[in-house]
Amino acid sequence: MIDLMFTEEQEMFRKAAREFAETSVAPHVAKMEETGRMSDELIRALGEAEMMALTIPEEYDGLGLGYTARLIALEEIGRVSAATALTLQVFALGVAPITMFGDEEQKKKYLPGLAKGERLATVGVTEATGGSDPKSIRTSYRKVGGDYVLTGRKCFITNSHIADTITILARGEENPDLFTCFIVESGVEGFKPAHEEHKMGMRGCNTGWLVLEDCRIPGENLLGEEGRGLRIAMSAIGEVGRAGMVGCALGLHTACLEASVKFAKERILYGEPISNLQMIQNKLAEMKIDLEAGRLLGYRATSMQDKGMRASNELAAAKYFTTEAAQKAAKMAVDIHGAYGCMEEYPVSRYLRDSFLVGASAGTSDIMKVIVARWALE
Amino acid sequence: MLRIAVCVKAVPDPKEATRIKIDPVTRTLLRRDVPLVTNHLDRNAVEAAVQLKEELDAHVAVISMGPPPAETIVRECLALGADEGILLCDQAFGGADAFATAYSLAKGIEKMGGFDLVLCGMASSDSGTEWVGPKIGALLGIPVVTAVREIVERDGRSWKVKASLENGYRLVRVRLPALLTVTRELNTPRALSFSGIVSARKKEITEWGINDLGVQEEAVGLRGSPTITANLTIMNGKDSKRAVEMITGTREEAAERLVEKLAAAGML
Numbered sequence: 085m086i087d088l089m090f091t092e093e094q095e096m097f098r099k100a101a102r103e104f105a106e107t108s109v110a111p112h113v114a115k116m117e118e119t120g121r122m123s124d125e126l127i128r129a130l131g132e133a134e135m136m137a138l139t140i141p142e143e144y145d146g147l148g149l150g151y152t153a154r155l156i157a158l159e160e161i162g163r164v165s166a167a168t169a170l171t172l173q174v175f176a177l178g179v180a181p182i183t184m185f186g187d188e189e190q191k192k193k194y195l196p197g198l199a200k201g202e203r204l205a206t207v208g209v210t211e212a213t214g215g216s217d218p219k220s221i222r223t224s225y226r227k228v229g230g231d232y233v234l235t236g237r238k239c240f241i242t243n244s245h246i247a248d249t250i251t252i253l254a255r256g257e258e259n260p261d262l263f264t265c266f267i268v269e270s271g272v273e274g275f276k277p278a279h280e281e282h283k284m285g286m287r288g289c290n291t292g293w294l295v296l297e298d299c300r301i302p303g304e305n306l307l308g309e310e311g312r313g314l315r316i317a318m319s320a321i322g323e324v325g326r327a328g329m330v331g332c333a334l335g336l337h338t339a340c341l342e343a344s345v346k347f348a349k350e351r352i353l354y355g356e357p358i359s360n361l362q363m364i365q366n367k368l369a370e371m372k373i374d375l376e377a378g379r380l381l382g383y384r385a386t387s388m389q390d391k392g393m394r395a396s397n398e399l400a401a402a403k404y405f406t407t408e409a410a411q412k413a414a415k416m417a418v419d420i421h422g423a424y425g426c427m428e429e430y431p432v433s434r435y436l437r438d439s440f441l442v443g444a445s446a447g448t449s450d451i452m453k454v455i456v457a458r459w460a461l462e
Numbered sequence: 463m464l465r466i467a468v469c470v471k472a473v474p475d476p477k478e479a480t481r482i483k484i485d486p487v488t489r490t491l492l493r494r495d496v497p498l499v500t501n502h503l504d505r506n507a508v509e510a511a512v513q514l515k516e517e518l519d520a521h522v523a524v525i526s527m528g529p530p531p532a533e534t535i536v537r538e539c540l541a542l543g544a545d546e547g548i549l550l551c552d553q554a555f556g557g558a559d560a561f562a563t564a565y566s567l568a569k570g571i572e573k574m575g576g577f578d579l580v581l582c583g584m585a586s587s588d589s590g591t592e593w594v595g596p597k598i599g600a601l602l603g604i605p606v607v608t609a610v611r612e613i614v615e616r617d618g619r620s621w622k623v624k625a626s627l628e629n630g631y632r633l634v635r636v637r638l639p640a641l642l643t644v645t646r647e648l649n650t651p652r653a654l655s656f657s658g659i660v661s662a663r664k665k666e667i668t669e670w671g672i673n674d675l676g677v678q679e680e681a682v683g684l685r686g687s688p689t690i691t692a693n694l695t696i697m698n699g700k701d702s703k704r705a706v707e708m709i710t711g712t713r714e715e716a717a718e719r720l721v722e723k724l725a726a727a728g729m730l
């Protein structure tokens with residue numbers, strides 16, 4: 085018999101994450117929407133609440149709780165602020181190359197600070213040539229003595245201006261087929277965050293460009309081996325980035341459903357709450373069914389990961405389903421709210437804007453389908 | 463070592479209040495359809511105990527009476543920093559009023575062995591009698607101070623506490639062992655943390671039934687409850703009538719009239 089129930093401990097993780105989200109994240113949402121900037125105070129709170137430590141092994145001052153606990157935390161934070169969940173999910177995405185492929189020295193140097201939130205991580209893969217085709221990147225590296233010199237531009241990088249520990253994918257200047265990952269620290273000469281994006285949704289989650297101009301980094305910052313960069317970047321995105329987006333989507337979807345139920349029960353039309361109308365019930369039912377199905381896909385994938393299994397295919401299916409479902413749910417939530425749904429006073433307008441960004445991050449829906457089709461055709 | 467016992471209650475989540483139903487026969491709350499949470503003021507009691515533990519050499523034991531799902535609440539208190547948990551869990555405890563609850567908890571505390579301090583939330587969010595704590599103190603034969611909002615001074619076993627009154631406070635010197643019921647002003651309960659939850663894995667929860675306590679079935683639960691609930695009604699929005707009355711005049715006049723109206727309605 086398959087056990088599809090959360091453990092008592094996992095339920096407590098959810099409770100802790102919900103408490104944190106409602107008391108420590110919610111107060112920042114309005115300001116994030118207004119300014120488009122992440123709050124330093126919120127970043128500190130995420131660190132103090134051990135949210136960055138979840139997937140980092142205990143021997144490096146993390147909690148080593150694995151991917152299901154992380155998904156629970158992201159879902160609860162995403163329910164209150166999808167932008168904060170996205171920020172947090174990318175911190176873990178940035179940590180993943182180091183935990184998965186870093187050597188002992190790199191783990192000891194970076195992971196304890198990342199677990200405490202003293203360091204903030206991200207990954208720089210995407211360039212103007214597109215994120216779906218990482219082989220087209222132009223950022224290059226060359227070896228100079230024992231060091232490496234990187235040159236190029238990365239775009240649409242989440243946490244670009246707040247991260248200080250960045251895994252950069254580059255290709256060899258002499259041998260362009262040699263894709264390699266490097267850990268770049270933000271203070272190093274030749275590295276600078278450039279243009280900051282103004283997004284339609286996920287406001288407060290920082291996204292921008294990273295510029296590397298003859299950026300010289302020590303040889304010890306080579307991650308894994310030369311020529312293994314694509315595998316490192318794709319493993320991190322496939323196993324951690326996609327799982328994170330599932331969390332953001334599930335949280336956002338839950339928020340859409342909760343707001344819709346509340347509004348439908350309170351809004352009186354024809355002398356009774358609109359929740360009594362079958363047209364409204366139909367929407368609520370669709371939202372609920374999709375949410376339940378999405379949870380099953382997502383948590384099955386993370387439970388596989390926690391058992392040490394690879395789940396990139398399962399996560400591609402979960403990412404496709406949950407992000408598409410979140411967009412659909414956000415549209416229905418706005419529809420249920422009628423004209424009120426178009427007003428900024430109601431959170432569903434934010435949900436709709438946010439919903440358009442869960443699809444694009446960590447691989448578009450079309451790319452997810454490519455992966456799932458490859459899986460089906462195996 | 464200061465031995466602290468904290469009484470906690472699993473109450474229906476106030477946010478889900480609309481889902482609470484009443485058993486038509488026993489006129490008690492039907493809790494099974496509503497998620498249980500730790501009574502809010504009990505979180506203040508646990509926080510006070512954990513703060514004392516952080517400052518002094520102390521051992522914090524949490525005791526609760528409730529159905530098996532209440533174990534989650536005890537586990538949560540362990541995650542918040544308590545050292546051990548006791549759950550009084552037996553069908554015979556079901557349907558207890560404040561008296562039978564206090565009796566069972568007092569027996570549980572006695573069985574736990576020596577204690578210096580018993581802490582309780584001042585009231586529960588579901589019943590709100592404010593009576594269980596004082597009764598436990600009476601049954602244990604120790605001094606009780608209710609509505610404690612500050613521990614002002616600790617001089618060995620002689621403690622001075624500030625306790626709330628309706629229109630002010632009183633300073634009370636009390637000698638341990640004692641029982642204090644606490645208010646929300648006493649502290650800000652810490653948040654449940656992931657590492658706290660992990661650390662609770664290693665802590666034990668002991669379950670006791672009536673045989674473990676050595677009490678008679680007639681003395682506990684519904685049978686041991688002298689309270690007879692004549693009637694219990696859930697008030698909800700559907701049954702209430704809304705009326706809007708605009709009060710005009712200057713701000714001062716309007717405020718005066720508002721106070722008069724509220725007083726006339728028995729709300730002040």
